[in-house]
Amino acid sequence: MRPCGVFDRSYGQDIAIVRTWQHWVTLLTALVLLYFFPLFGSYYLISFMNSLAISVIVVLGLQIVSGYCGQISFGQAAFMGIGAYTSSILTLQFGCPFWVALPLSGIMAGAIGIIGGAPSLRIKGMYLAMATIAIHFVVIWLILHLEITGSFKGLYPPPPRLGGFEFDTDERMYYIIMSVMVIMTYAARNLVRTKVGRAFVAIRDNDLAGEVMGVNLYYYKLLAFFISCFYAGIAGSLWAHLITVVNSEQFTLLHALEYVGMLIIGGMGSIPGVFFGVLFIRILNELVMFTSPVLAKTFPWLGSSPAAALGLMAFGLAVIIFLIFEQRGLAHRWEVFKASYRLYPFAY
Amino acid sequence: MIGFLQQAITGLMVGSLYALVGAAVVLVYKSTHVVSLAHGQLVAFGALFFWLFLGGLGLPLWVSLIPAFILTALLGLMIERLTLRPLIGQPLFAAFLMTFAIFILLEGVYVLYLKGGSRSLPPFLPTGNLVIHGLSIPINQLVSFCVAILLFVGLSLVFKYTKLGLGMRATAEDHQLAQSAGIKVRNIFSYIWILSALVAAVGGIATANVMDIYYMLPYIGINGLIVAICGGLDSLLGALMVGLLLGVVENVGAGYLDPLVGGGVKDVAAYVVLLLVLLIRPYGLFGLVRIERI
Numbered sequence: 001m002r003p004c005g006v007f008d009r010s011y012g013q014d015i016a017i018v019r020t021w022q023h024w025v026t027l028l029t030a031l032v033l034l035y036f037f038p039l040f041g042s043y044y045l046i047s048f049m050n051s052l053a054i055s056v057i058v059v060l061g062l063q064i065v066s067g068y069c070g071q072i073s074f075g076q077a078a079f080m081g082i083g084a085y086t087s088s089i090l091t092l093q094f095g096c097p098f099w100v101a102l103p104l105s106g107i108m109a110g111a112i113g114i115i116g117g118a119p120s121l122r123i124k125g126m127y128l129a130m131a132t133i134a135i136h137f138v139v140i141w142l143i144l145h146l147e148i149t150g151s152f153k154g155l156y157p158p159p160p161r162l163g164g165f166e167f168d169t170d171e172r173m174y175y176i177i178m179s180v181m182v183i184m185t186y187a188a189r190n191l192v193r194t195k196v197g198r199a200f201v202a203i204r205d206n207d208l209a210g211e212v213m214g215v216n217l218y219y220y221k222l223l224a225f226f227i228s229c230f231y232a233g234i235a236g237s238l239w240a241h242l243i244t245v246v247n248s249e250q251f252t253l254l255h256a257l258e259y260v261g262m263l264i265i266g267g268m269g270s271i272p273g274v275f276f277g278v279l280f281i282r283i284l285n286e287l288v289m290f291t292s293p294v295l296a297k298t299f300p301w302l303g304s305s306p307a308a309a310l311g312l313m314a315f316g317l318a319v320i321i322f323l324i325f326e327q328r329g330l331a332h333r334w335e336v337f338k339a340s341y342r343l344y345p346f347a348y
Numbered sequence: 349m350i351g352f353l354q355q356a357i358t359g360l361m362v363g364s365l366y367a368l369v370g371a372a373v374v375l376v377y378k379s380t381h382v383v384s385l386a387h388g389q390l391v392a393f394g395a396l397f398f399w400l401f402l403g404g405l406g407l408p409l410w411v412s413l414i415p416a417f418i419l420t421a422l423l424g425l426m427i428e429r430l431t432l433r434p435l436i437g438q439p440l441f442a443a444f445l446m447t448f449a450i451f452i453l454l455e456g457v458y459v460l461y462l463k464g465g466s467r468s469l470p471p472f473l474p475t476g477n478l479v480i481h482g483l484s485i486p487i488n489q490l491v492s493f494c495v496a497i498l499l500f501v502g503l504s505l506v507f508k509y510t511k512l513g514l515g516m517r518a519t520a521e522d523h524q525l526a527q528s529a530g531i532k533v534r535n536i537f538s539y540i541w542i543l544s545a546l547v548a549a550v551g552g553i554a555t556a557n558v559m560d561i562y563y564m565l566p567y568i569g570i571n572g573l574i575v576a577i578c579g580g581l582d583s584l585l586g587a588l589m590v591g592l593l594l595g596v597v598e599n600v601g602a603g604y605l606d607p608l609v610g611g612g613v614k615d616v617a618a619y620v621v622l623l624l625v626l627l628i629r630p631y632g633l634f635g636l637v638r639i640e641r642i
Binding site for chain 2 (some may be wrong): 065072118119122123125126127129130133134137138141144145169254257259261264302303306308309310311312313314315316317319320323324327
């Protein structure tokens with residue numbers, strides 16, 4: 001839906017990401033606000049934004065493989081783990097700087113993701129989802145049983161440094177994480193309007209028709225898994241160097257399910273949907289965190305620390321409600337809202 | 349040799365529990381084509397309800413079985429009525445995602461109730477070991493093994509001969525055709541969820557008989573789903589065979605491979621088996637060869 005009086009006169013305009021000067025103003029303001037946020041944000045808000053941005057990167061990857069290519073994956077947490085461990089091992093044992101370890105951990109996760117995506121050549125839908133769950137457990141098992149990953153004790157990667165400057169606080173890491181998030185978001189948004197992105201959508205909508213049209217299913221499915229796991233690996237690496245401790249407890253199946261839930265709530269097949277989904281779930285979690293001590297006081301039978309359990313319940317309930325009432329997610333609501341203000345004062 | 353047989357027998361006993369949970373998943377798939385992750389929680393809640401009456405209130409065995417079964421059946425019915433019925437006519441994948449959301453919601457309730465602790469059932473089956481030629485079999489596990497086998501025979505008979513079972517099979521084939529033949533498809537859905545919740549409850553109670561009720565219990569349900577998929581999703585026989593096989597593979601594999609890799613084979617064996625089966629025979633070992641070629 002274009003605003004009144006905006007017409008596309010060329011293909012370039014038709015597929016442009018930023019269309020009007022109003023878009024440019026909004027985008028630049030948002031970017032400036034994003035980078036100046038630590039100047040007036042509290043410590044709590046900054047660390048919240050950090051974890052938010054890392055989740056956004058993971059879910060962006062999931063959006064590409066599930067939302068655009070239609071191959072559901074419950075293995076995203078495990079691939080994030082692979083990224084985190086790769087980055088930690090590279091910096092700790094090989095003395096590799098963070099700036100080299102970051103892309104390498106993405107590539108490592110992506111390479112293993114290709115192995116993980118191999119079953120997608122023969123199975124799809126629910127079968128594939130189960131296969132990715134199996135891959136998740138195998139990866140976590142390997143992490144726990146290999147020597148190099150430090151088993152149960154985990155690893156303690158150092159914070160990144162640039163020259164003599166050490167990014168050892170949440171506030172300093174904020175700039176790295178946000179920059180990576182902005183680049184990754186742009187890359188994802190750009191990807192889905194290229195030939196590759198259109199091939200993904202063709203596979204999602206009808207794989208047989210896609211193949212007849214000349215889309216190489218094997219190549220593009222594996223590519224989708226590679227890209228998705230690359231995103232997860234990058235997020236894992238950032239996560240590892242942000243909190244400087246990595247263990248297998250941070251990458252459980254529940255985390256993977258949470259990412260899928262964010263995708264459902266945000267809306268499949270939409271890049272802004274990723275942001276809505278992640279924000280919704282994170283804010284829901286924070287609300288539960290704040291209210292659960294009060295609830296625990298009022299209702300003693302809830303026990304002393306019901307936050308984790310209540311968080312799960314709220315999350316499950318939210319996903320159920322969205323699946324019943326709004327399967328297209330918050331992104332669809334956003335589109336409806338945009339259409340309504342763009343058409344104002346006309347009805348249609 | 350004795351060591352191998354001993355491990356195989358232990359595996360068979362554990363495998364019968366997997367087979368039960370797998371059967372519950374198969375039941376739902378057979379008539380509604382919904383693959384359910386939520387059964388892990390039905391298993392856990394079946395065991396928990398039984399504990400409430402047996403351990404919590406101290407009722408005798410037979411009296412506490414009845415309310416436990418009723419409550420689990422109600423839970424199954426509620427899952428079907430409140431969450432899956434609104435999705436009729438939607439893509440089946442939405443229903444799969446729905447069962448995963450139910451899994452998480454009930455996981456929250458379960459964790460909230462346990463509060464990080466565990467509950468153990470008082471021994472309600474005869475204890476002791478049956479020793480044959482140097483192989484020892486715990487009697488309580490033998491009882492639950494026999495119950496599982498009997499339940500399988502019963503379920504197969506129901507599906508083969510009763511009107512209800514035939515209606516369920518017809519529903520699985522085609523909803524509209526079944527409706528035009530006078531079968532109330534909606535009622536069938538409710539019945540099947542009740543039946544499958546009952547089977548899951550039996551599985552849960554049998555599982556709680558050999559281990560504590562603790563936070564890992566719902567994940568037994570994921571093993572049940574693996575059994576169902578490897579067996580071919582619509583085959584009760586497949587669920588039984590693969591369930592027993594999986595138990596044996598886990599135990600024997602753990603016995604022989606644990607010293608080599610440093611332990612923990614049991615935790616991962618099921619997933620490796622699943623990956624292999626999905627790669628080699630994606631439609632399962634026993635199921636109808638109906639999966640789409642892609």
